[in-house]
Amino acid sequence: MDLSTISLSSSLSSSLNQLSLRPKPASLFGIFLRNNPPPLFSRPNHRPIAAALQQSQNDDFVLEDVPHLTNFLPNLPSYPNPLHSSQAYSIVKNTFVSQEDVVAQNIVIRKDNPRGVHFRRAGPREKVYFKPEEVRACIVTCGGLCPGINTVIREIVCGLNNMYGVEDILGIEEGYRGFYSKNTVRLTPKVVNDIHKRGGTLLRTSRGGHDTQKIVDNIADRGINQVYIIGGDGTQRGAARIYEEVEKRGLHVAVAGIPKTIDNDIAVIDKSFGFDTAVEEAQRAINAAHVEVESVENGVGIVKLMGRYSGFIAMFATLASRDVDCCLIPESPFYLEGRGGLYEFLDQRLKENGHLVIVIAEGAGQEYVAAEVPAVNQKDASGNKLLLDVGPWLSDKIKDHFTKAQKMPINMKYIDPTYMIRAIPSNAADNIYCTLLAHSVVHGAMAGYTGFTVGPVNSRHAYIPISRVTEKQKTVELTGRMWARLLASTNQPSFISSDLEGVVQGIDSLNITSI
Numbered sequence: 360m361d362l363s364t365i366s367l368s369s370s371l372s373s374s375l376n377q378l379s380l381r382p383k384p385a386s387l388f389g390i391f392l393r394n395n396p397p398p399l400f401s402r403p404n405h406r407p408i409a410a411a412l413q414q415s416q417n418d419d420f421v422l423e424d425v426p427h428l429t430n431f432l433p434n435l436p437s438y439p440n441p442l443h444s445s446q447a448y449s450i451v452k453n454t455f456v457s458q459e460d461v462v463a464q465n466i467v468i469r470k471d472n473p474r475g476v477h478f479r480r481a482g483p484r485e486k487v488y489f490k491p492e493e494v495r496a497c498i499v500t501c502g503g504l505c506p507g508i509n510t511v512i513r514e515i516v517c518g519l520n521n522m523y524g525v526e527d528i529l530g531i532e533e534g535y536r537g538f539y540s541k542n543t544v545r546l547t548p549k550v551v552n553d554i555h556k557r558g559g560t561l562l563r564t565s566r567g568g569h570d571t572q573k574i575v576d577n578i579a580d581r582g583i584n585q586v587y588i589i590g591g592d593g594t595q596r597g598a599a600r601i602y603e604e605v606e607k608r609g610l611h612v613a614v615a616g617i618p619k620t621i622d623n624d625i626a627v628i629d630k631s632f633g634f635d636t637a638v639e640e641a642q643r644a645i646n647a648a649h650v651e652v653e654s655v656e657n658g659v660g661i662v663k664l665m666g667r668y669s670g671f672i673a674m675f676a677t678l679a680s681r682d683v684d685c686c687l688i689p690e691s692p693f694y695l696e697g698r699g700g701l702y703e704f705l706d707q708r709l710k711e712n713g714h715l716v717i718v719i720a721e722g723a724g725q726e727y728v729a730a731e732v733p734a735v736n737q738k739d740a741s742g743n744k745l746l747l748d749v750g751p752w753l754s755d756k757i758k759d760h761f762t763k764a765q766k767m768p769i770n771m772k773y774i775d776p777t778y779m780i781r782a783i784p785s786n787a788a789d790n791i792y793c794t795l796l797a798h799s800v801v802h803g804a805m806a807g808y809t810g811f812t813v814g815p816v817n818s819r820h821a822y823i824p825i826s827r828v829t830e831k832q833k834t835v836e837l838t839g840r841m842w843a844r845l846l847a848s849t850n851q852p853s854f855i856s857s858d859l860e861g862v863v864q865g866i867d868s869l870n871i872t873s874i
């Protein structure tokens with residue numbers, strides 16, 4: 360295959376760019392961090408952390424710390440954590456997380472490896488920086504829907520109330536613009552009691568409308584002193600700007616982000632809440648497609664799943680199903696014609712089995728669709744590029760191939776369950792996950808941390824600088840074992856020609872860590 364005929368999809372080139380040619384020794388990295396802290400890197404305000412940083416001079420232990428209110432309000436008083444007298448927590452052996460407890464970002468290391476990046480462990484601290492009776496908290500939800508948003512809302516409200524005795528909790532309606540264009544709603548354990556059984560968000564959501572000055576003016580005017588922001592990468596960028604403005608104004612306000620997106624494209628954390636529910640629900644659509652196509656002659660099923668820039672839902676739904684013959688994702692190129700192309704594969708698979716199922720992420724193949732339909736280049740209210748609909752495009756291309764080129768009629772069944780999958784309530788596992796997320800973020804804000812997000816890093820919840828989760832979108836690693844497992848399970852072509860394969864393998868053999 361002539362390499363020049365494969366225009367590297369933007370997602371493939373970004374995948375290959377993932378493998379940066381960065382020198383290994385983390386001591387450079389460690390020194391880099393200490394001398395060039397990320398924007399929200401705070402000066403340590405606790406003796407133990409300073410000691411840890413001192414320690415890092417020796418063994419490249421790097422703490423990516425999160426800001427604390429005392430960084431810019433040094434005389435802020437602290438109080439004993441009310442959990443000291445909580446009946447539920449009184450039997451817990453180590454109720455409080457030590458200031459020295461950190462979570463390692465890399466847990467597969469070798470004896471001589473530097474210890475690398477660590478984050479503060481999430482959880483209750485001995486001291487809090489808010490009197491419960493003085494807390495006025497608010498919760499806002501932004502961006503696309505995802506299973507579990509209501510569970511996070513519920514557990515923030517119940518966590519604040521049951522663990523810390525906080526009564527004054529407000530809901531901001533319809534995303535960021537709700538701060539300055541809507542009345543607030545009061546949230547109590549009674550109001551949120553059963554919302555976890557419903558999909559969507561009790562507070563409604565929106566895109567666009569982020570006006571940092573107007574939002575912070577409103578926070579100050581309303582006397583709000585804790586802000587819980589549930590949203591994806593865009594929302595968290597907005598949360599960072601709110602935190603920076605709050606710090607600039609010297610307000611006693613904790614700003615905390617809870618990462619949310621069905622695409623699971625949030626960096627650093629193991630996975631985003633609702634992702635497992637979405638993968639589970641996608642099985643119903645894939646199964647329906649498989650039943651349809653195996654019940655007719657030459658049945659071809661296409662199921663389009665969400666995944667604007669990252670193909671995690673498509674990849675995991677395919678691996679879970681085992682009824683999928685080909686999975687197409689934004690990160691991996693594919694081409695239709697010629698040796699090793701999709702048509703060749705479909706011809707062969709239809710001859711072998713008489714039916715097949717394709718799963719395609721909505722962000723896959725955009726450059727091919729754009730080559731055939733007038734570019735729209737429209738953006739949504741948040742500035743995200745609107746996708747061209749690759750599902751019907753692929754369905755038509757395959758139908759044309761078989762009816763015109765192969766003179767063989769096929770039975771095409773196209774299913775688009777994208778919104779069905781993200782509008783459902785979270786499953787049991789995600790409900791537990793959402794509860795831990797909500798408790799972690801409440802403990803963090805009460806302990807005076809701010810400008811942070813929260814999530815599991817190697818399955819231990821940690822406080823992560825917002826800049827870390829927004830610096831890049833997490834994408835599927837084409838040279839990773841999970842994608843290899845997928846290729847082995849579907850037996851689909853890799854669509855990476857032998858010429859390019861050499862390049863990708865070469866990068867791999869240099870044992871370059873992908874960022």
Ligand SMILES: Nc1ncnc2c1ncn2[C@@H]1O[C@H](COP(=O)(O)OP(=O)(O)OP(=O)(O)O)[C@@H](O)[C@H]1O
Pocket residue numbers: 501502503504534535536565566567568569590591592593594595596597598600619620621622740741743
């Ligand atoms: N760079 C940014 N700075 C400030 N605010 C932003 C930024 N990017 C997005 N926002 C705001 O965050 C909110 C949500 O952003 P967006 O629509 O991109 O969804 P998201 O949070 O990325 O979630 P998802 O990807 O799951 O849909 C919007 O109100 C948008 O105005």
Ligand SMILES: O=P(O)(O)OC[C@H]1O[C@](O)(CO)[C@@H](O)[C@@H]1O
Pocket residue numbers: 502503504566591620621622665666667721739746781
């Ligand atoms: O919610 P909207 O504006 O229809 O946008 C849909 C997009 O939102 C997401 O669900 C999350 O970003 C994407 O997977 C999808 O492309």
Ligand SMILES: [Mg+2]
Pocket residue numbers: 502591592593620
């Ligand atoms: Mg987003």
